[in-house]
Amino acid sequence: MNQHFDKRRERLNLFQALFTKPKTIKITEKELDFVVCPKCNKAIESSEIKKHISVCPQCDYHFPLTAFQRIDSIFDNGSFYEVYAKATSTGLNNFPDYLNKLTRYQKETSLNEAVVVGTARLNDIKVAVAIMDSRFMMGSMGQIVGEKITRIIELAHRRKYPLIIFTASGGARMQEGIMSLMQMAKTSAALERFNQAGGFYLTVLTHPTTGGVSASFAMLGDIIIAEPQALIGFAGRRVIEKTVKEQLPDNFQTSEFLYEKGFIDQIVHRKDLRNKLYQCLLFHKESK
Amino acid sequence: MNQISAWERVTIARNPNRPKSLDIIPLLFDHFFECAGDRHYGDDKALIGGIAFFEGTPVTVLAQSKGRTLDENMKCNFGMLHPEGYRKALRLAQQAEKFKRPIITIVDTAGAYPGQMAEERGQAEAIAKNLQFFSQIKTPVITIVLSEGGSGGALALSVADRIYMFENAVYSILSPEGFASILWKDDSRVKEAAELLECTSYDLQNKGIVDWIVPESNKGFENDISYSISLIKDQIRNDLVKLNKLKLNQLLDLRYEKFRKIGSKL
Ligand SMILES: [Zn+2]
Numbered sequence: 128m129n130q131h132f133d134k135r136r137e138r139l140n141l142f143q144a145l146f147t148k149p150k151t152i153k154i155t156e157k158e159l160d161f162v163v164c165p166k167c168n169k170a171i172e173s174s175e176i177k178k179h180i181s182v183c184p185q186c187d188y189h190f191p192l193t194a195f196q197r198i199d200s201i202f203d204n205g206s207f208y209e210v211y212a213k214a215t216s217t218g219l220n221n222f223p224d225y226l227n228k229l230t231r232y233q234k235e236t237s238l239n240e241a242v243v244v245g246t247a248r249l250n251d252i253k254v255a256v257a258i259m260d261s262r263f264m265m266g267s268m269g270q271i272v273g274e275k276i277t278r279i280i281e282l283a284h285r286r287k288y289p290l291i292i293f294t295a296s297g298g299a300r301m302q303e304g305i306m307s308l309m310q311m312a313k314t315s316a317a318l319e320r321f322n323q324a325g326g327f328y329l330t331v332l333t334h335p336t337t338g339g340v341s342a343s344f345a346m347l348g349d350i351i352i353a354e355p356q357a358l359i360g361f362a363g364r365r366v367i368e369k370t371v372k373e374q375l376p377d378n379f380q381t382s383e384f385l386y387e388k389g390f391i392d393q394i395v396h397r398k399d400l401r402n403k404l405y406q407c408l409l410f411h412k413e414s415k
Numbered sequence: 416m417n418q419i420s421a422w423e424r425v426t427i428a429r430n431p432n433r434p435k436s437l438d439i440i441p442l443l444f445d446h447f448f449e450c451a452g453d454r455h456y457g458d459d460k461a462l463i464g465g466i467a468f469f470e471g472t473p474v475t476v477l478a479q480s481k482g483r484t485l486d487e488n489m490k491c492n493f494g495m496l497h498p499e500g501y502r503k504a505l506r507l508a509q510q511a512e513k514f515k516r517p518i519i520t521i522v523d524t525a526g527a528y529p530g531q532m533a534e535e536r537g538q539a540e541a542i543a544k545n546l547q548f549f550s551q552i553k554t555p556v557i558t559i560v561l562s563e564g565g566s567g568g569a570l571a572l573s574v575a576d577r578i579y580m581f582e583n584a585v586y587s588i589l590s591p592e593g594f595a596s597i598l599w600k601d602d603s604r605v606k607e608a609a610e611l612l613e614c615t616s617y618d619l620q621n622k623g624i625v626d627w628i629v630p631e632s633n634k635g636f637e638n639d640i641s642y643s644i645s646l647i648k649d650q651i652r653n654d655l656v657k658l659n660k661l662k663l664n665q666l667l668d669l670r671y672e673k674f675r676k677i678g679s680k681l
Contacts, residue, residue: 214681222611223598270678277675299567299588301597304613308588309624309677311567312574315543316550316674323551341539342527342567347547361539361567362529370529380534390537 164188166356180397189354189397191334193236194243194260197293201401202247202256209245210282211275216240222302232263241266241296244279246288249401252408255283258293261335265297268340272300273310276344280317289327289408294345298338311343318347327411329404332359332382332391346390350407352400353382353391360385419583421609421618425591427583428562432637436463436478436521436561437487442644443519443651444469444476450507452499456536459500461492461524462572464507469519469651475511477504477572478521494563495528498541501571505545512554517655520572523561525590527568542571549574550674551667555658557651559629560584560616576670577654579647580616580625581636587614624677 161170167186176183180200181190192200198207216229233239241263247256257279259266268276276292283290299307321328330348332341334357342361345351353359360380368375378384385391395403419427427433440447444467451458463480466473481494504520511518527538549556558575564586580586587594595601595608619625629647632639658666 211681271681274678274681277679278681301588301594304588304611305586305619305622305624306678308566308570309674312546312550312570312674313677315546316574316671319547319551320671322547339567342542342571343546344543346537346540346543359539360534361527361542362534366529367531367534371531373531375531379531384535388535388537390540 162190182397187355187396189334189356191261191295193262194238194258194293197258198243198247198256200397201404202249202254203251206248207245207256208247209243211244211278213239214271214275216269216271216303222304225302228264228302236260236262238263240271240275241268242272242275244275246282249408250405252405252412253286253288254408255279255286255288255290256292257290259295259333259340261295261297261333264300266295266335266340267297267300267307268310269300269303269307270310273307273313276310276314277317280314280321283328284317284321284324284326287326289329289411290321291329291331291404292344292348293331293333294336294340295333296336296338296340296345298340308339311339314344315347318344322347322349327408329407331395331400331404333357335359337361337363337380349411351391352393352395352403353385354400355382355394355396357382359391420606421585421612421615422591422606424583424615425585425605425609428581428585430637433562434637434640435483436480436523437483438640439521439561439644440467440476440478442640443647444474447476451503453502454506455499455502457499459492459497459503460490461494461496461528462500462503464503466516469517469655470648472655473514473516475507475516475518476521477507477518479524479569479572481523492528494524495526496524496568496571497528497530497533498536498538501527501538501541501545504572505541505548508549508552512552515554517555517557517658518552518575519651520556520558520575521561522558522564522569522572522586524565524568525563526565527571542567545571546574550670553663553667555655555666556670557654557658559647560586560625565590574670574674576658576666576673577626578624579627579629579650580619581629581643582616582631583636584616585609585614586616586619586625587612622677 164183166188169185242259244257329350332353336345336359382394447467449465463478480491482488482491556575557577558573560580591605591608592602595604616628632642
């Protein structure tokens with residue numbers, strides 16, 4: 128019984144970490160058959176949500192997707208070929224409990240790190256892709272995440288593939304200290320070489336994209352798309368509130384806010400995303 | 416020199432008497448001509464930019480500035496840049512590239528400013544663009560970490576061919592206070608946090624990020640500035656000779672490799 132509760136608490140914690148308004152998440156007796164939408168507060172059958180690519184059919188709230196759900200929703204069936212799947216941190220620092228934490232997230236998510244990279248096809252166009260998964264330590268970027276992203280950029284460069292990155296990250300991984308900070312410089316440098324070679328790079332900003340990830344590869348796309356109502360920004364809201372000591376606008380640091388300020392090309396509903404990406408790829412068919 | 420604890424170095428780095436960018440610019444360079452503004456929105460005094468002579472050679476100077484008096488502190492926003500500061504740096508770097516002037520950056524910031532306006536005007540975009548552009552700028556870049564290097568806000572001015580760091584400067588992903596409060600929900604455990612952060616010049620040299628540590632006088636940097644300054648001048652002179660000898664593609668390949676190799680194992 129205790130074990131059962133522990134498991135449930137773990138799940139609840141996981142959900143709470145994922146959603147902006149954690150308090151509204153309730154799970155009914157038949158666990159996870161219904162999910163309460165954090166935006167409209169309506170209980171919606173899980174199967175309904177699944178049918179709509181994890182978008183609330185009532186209010187269009189976009190639930191976070193796992194990396195592989197994202198792959199299934201965008202790329203041609205079975206076309207994804209993952210690389211560096213096994214890469215995992217070997218504890219390059221002395222941060223207490225870090226390795227245990229990693230192991231726990233690995234078990235919970237069945238991923239080895241917070242990003243999945245590889246090649247795929249979208250209506251038969253070959254692309255290099257990186258998909259971040261916010262369930263894994265808030266999608267934070269440490270050495271492995273930075274290196275996998277750098278390598279997929281270099282692969283796109285070598286093979287002259289377009290590159291698509293789906294971001295979902297709380298920022299640099301604090302536990303890895305200065306090494307994780309340096310991943311911002313490394314990924315940006317690789318993107319600049321890809322850029323100078325004429326490569327096409329598209330970013331899809333999903334909830335959340337903040338800190339060191341927003342201040343590096345997330346903002347460097349030739350085209351920048353965001354999902355609706357995603358949290359996107361550099362500094363944390365609470366840190367800012369502490370400094371400015373005033374109420375921030377309700378839509379502060381949302382996709383819509385950044386769009387209004389001119390930092391995003393389009394906000395695209397998840398149901399339209401595949402077609403929009405295909406359109407962008409067609410425009411750049413001749414790019415190197 | 417290694418027996419000084421990380422936390423002691425943090426306190427030395429934050430000592431109000433420690434020389435600031437505005438103190439060392441006139442000692443390192445002659446005829447500094449300040450250039451203001453990002454040409455889009457405004458001028459950010461947390462980033463002082465301009466052109467000067469280094470021993471007769473024109474160079475572009477980009478320095479994060481905390482200010483020395485309360486009045487200066489306020490004007491400089493305590494060295495915390497807004498997007499305009501990063502865009503001013505980018506503008507002047509592009510100008511330096513055009514005229515093939517080497518760039519010397521001075522890093523001294525607790526981090527990029529976390530404010531509403533900074534977010535509205537694209538703090539993340541401004542930092543990202545600097546990281547991208549500096550990684551392949553077609554002119555030599557040397558960075559001097561003077562006292563405090565905090566987070567992406569410091570990194571945006573330290574993508575360089577050579578990174579020097581003052582012996583008692585610190586450079587980290589966030590402050591020891593911030594780290595302790597995340598780690599233990601207790602921001603008084605700063606000493607342990609400082610150790611874990613691996614933020615000293617020796618830590619960063621061990622990791623291959625810092626190329627040369629600027630020695631500080633036993634009397635304290637602030638009590639014998641000329642000791643450090645003359646050593647930096649020697650180092651800049653030697654490095655500029657070496658960097659100017661490189662063909663452009665060599666310079667760019669070596670800079671790429673410098674950052675590419677950081678944590679490159681999978
Ligand atoms: Zn809803």
